[in-house]
Amino acid sequence: MRRPTAFSQRSPIRRVTVVVIALVAGLALGAGPAPAAGLAPTPLNVSVSNTNGNVTSLTADCTSGPLTETRRITGSQSVSAGLFSSLPSQLAFDLPVSVGGTQAALRGDDGRVTLTNARGTLTLKLTSGSCAAPSMSYNGTTVSGTGTWTVLPDAAPGNSYRQAIGSGTFSIVNTGISVGGGRPWTLNLMGSVDPLQPTIAVTHRAFWGGPFAYLSRTLSVEYRIRNTGPGDAFGVVLNDAATSSPGVTRIGPVPQAVGSVPAGSERSVVVRYRVCGIAAIGCRFTANVQLTVADALDAGGPASFPRTVQVPVVPVP
Missing domain, CATH: 2.60.40.1470 (ApaG domain)
Incomplete structure (x- = not known):
């Protein structure tokens, strides 16, 4: 390894040559952080509804308590630009719901909502109640209620929402739960997301x-x-x-x-x-x-x- 004093030992001609080369190249380098780093989480406020819900019957999850049946409802809806980033997006959901009497609950934390656009996909994990403590209401045909969501981490390359974090609340309003297609549904999401x-x-x-x-x-x-x-x-x-x-x-x-x-x-x-x-x-x-x-x-x-x-x-x- 060359000693730190080596440069001072170079001849004057060599020192001048180094300076001239630097001037001719005209190259200057610099770096600095953009203020985008450390921003506050971005609010997420999306309300969508449609009549394209599809409901199927699943094996009952609850072995005891008031919930005697389990249904799976899926659906999707476009999301206007400005609600989830500046791009038009697509929301899709998959919710396993246990029902019985006048009560309902999501199955564990298996509820999923995805928001997808040209930049990637953000997946939310939904939770509301349990077999022993249902937190939503059921009237025999529709389910309504509230719960919480968190971002499900995704490290997929090319997904700009990879490793995002965030949390919030959701509400389901008069969502059809009878087996079949064409069921109405309404889903509201509120909270914040912090992408990389x-x-x-x-x-x-x-x-x-x-x-x-x-x-x-x-x-x-x-x-x-x-x-x-x-x-x-x-x-x-x-x-x-x-x-x-x-x-x-x-x-x-x-x-x-x-x-x-x-x-x-x-x-x-x-x-x-x-x-x-x-x-x-x-x-x-x-x-x-x-x-x-x-x-x-x-x-x-x-x-x-x-x-x-x-x-x-x-x-x-």
């Missing part, structure tokens, strides 16, 4: 786009937007990369849509600047890279990344 959060880092590379760009002093800066966090980023936008440094003008284009940046991936955008004259040595400026960043449930906001850009001395890539 993205963490954004920005690096940059300054370059001339050719001899004409060099002579006209039109510098291009490639901003590399990398997601170093565990969660996927969505709706990323480069709002601006302005500078207040004397003699430097940001040309653009801004804003620029970056789109989604999955965890561990990178996207690039290029912004042009009019910079100092050819005779200037050691020209540099600070650009304030301003992004909008959101998580899988579209919670997020602005993030700023000041970057010091070194202007290359000669017109090489």
Whole structure:
């Protein structure tokens, strides 16, 4: 291993060579977290109903107590954009319900609700009452009542809702439980969900786009937007990369849509600047890279990344 003092032992010519190479490359790196990390959980408030419920009979689960029959009701309904993220989604449920007399309960914690869109699937586990202590009401044809839900962890690759956490309450209103199809149902979900959060880092590379760009002093800066966090980023936008440094003008284009940046991936955008004259040595400026960043449930906001850009001395890539 080279000793820490080795650099100081290099010849002056070698030290100058290192400096010139750095100036010619015009490469500057930097990183910083986007404020998306540490956001409060996103509220979940979805109310859906339909008449496509399908009910089948299951083997009775309760060996004692008032509940003598077990039914399974399934159904689905589209969810408008804005209720579960900014995308239209699909809700589906599978509820094993034990009934008897005037009471009902879900079977253990086997009740499931899924919310699915192009980003992935969030699965909720529902619980309400038990064989010994039913908590819902039954009138012979329909079930109504309330209970609690928690997010069921899912580590599937490509699912942007993987490893999300969350909890809340649900209510079932006048849901048909007679065996057959076309049964009416109403399901309300309330609570909050916290998906994995993205963490954004920005690096940059300054370059001339050719001899004409060099002579006209039109510098291009490639901003590399990398997601170093565990969660996927969505709706990323480069709002601006302005500078207040004397003699430097940001040309653009801004804003620029970056789109989604999955965890561990990178996207690039290029912004042009009019910079100092050819005779200037050691020209540099600070650009304030301003992004909008959101998580899988579209919670997020602005993030700023000041970057010091070194202007290359000669017109090489």
